Amino acid sequence: MSSSTVKSGRPGWVLPAIIIGILAVIIFIWSANIKNGALEKSQGVSKSWGDVNTSYQRRNDLIGNLVKTVEGAANFEKSTLVEVTQARAAATQVKVDPSNITPEKLAEFNQAQAGVSSALSRLLVSVEAYPTLQTNQNFLKLQDELASTENEIRTARTRYNEKVEVYNNYVLRFPNSMFLGNYKEKPYFEAVAGAEKPKEVEFNIK
Numbered sequence: 001m002s003s004s005t006v007k008s009g010r011p012g013w014v015l016p017a018i019i020i021g022i023l024a025v026i027i028f029i030w031s032a033n034i035k036n037g038a039l040e041k042s043q044g045v046s047k048s049w050g051d052v053n054t055s056y057q058r059r060n061d062l063i064g065n066l067v068k069t070v071e072g073a074a075n076f077e078k079s080t081l082v083e084v085t086q087a088r089a090a091a092t093q094v095k096v097d098p099s100n101i102t103p104e105k106l107a108e109f110n111q112a113q114a115g116v117s118s119a120l121s122r123l124l125v126s127v128e129a130y131p132t133l134q135t136n137q138n139f140l141k142l143q144d145e146l147a148s149t150e151n152e153i154r155t156a157r158t159r160y161n162e163k164v165e166v167y168n169n170y171v172l173r174f175p176n177s178m179f180l181g182n183y184k185e186k187p188y189f190e191a192v193a194g195a196e197k198p199k200e201v202e203f204n205i206k
Contacts, residue, residue: 037176038183041171042183045101045186046099048160048164049096050098052189055153056153059149062142063084063116065142066139069136069138070127076126083119091113091115091116103187106187107190110189164188165188168185
């Protein structure tokens with residue numbers, strides 16, 4: 001037995017064990033804080049996705065009311081109404097889990113909503129040929145509400161992308177990534193292919 005062990009009254013491994021224990025506690029608390037931060041930012045993304053969904057749902061509701069209003073116009077193009085209704089129905093079938101958003105699923109959702117936007121644009125252009133609808137107060141109100149909702153959608157999508165950026169930067173950077181293997185990178189909303197090109201619209205008003 002060494003003189004240092006005799007004088008201190010404890011084995012030589014005790015101090016290293018205490019140091020290792022303290023380091024283990026520090027690492028545990030550090031990793032817990034990192035995981036809690038990731039959870040908080042993931043919840044922020046989910047909340048922003050909820051806002052996106054709410055905005056699109058409001059648009060769907062308004063489109064339903066708009067179709068009912070336009071249906072009352074004499075000789076209105078029924079094929080245009082059918083197209084809008086079908087696009088709206090197809091879009092509601094695409095469900096996205098905000099806790100596990102994949103690039104493929106988000107692209108599918110984005111494409112479906114773009115189909116609704118395209119069909120709705122053609123409907124509103126067709127209305128130009130029906131003067132009675134141009135003075136229909138209910139139609140004009142719905143048209144204004146739709147324009148407002150489109151702005152809400154753009155804002156909600158922008159805020160969603162901002163939350164995703166914060167989340168991705170947090171979970172992908174080192175050393176956070178060492179403790180966050182279960183937290184995957186989330187995709188951004190991107191413009192649908194061809195959205196940068198202006199649509200050519202023909203007015204067939206007689």
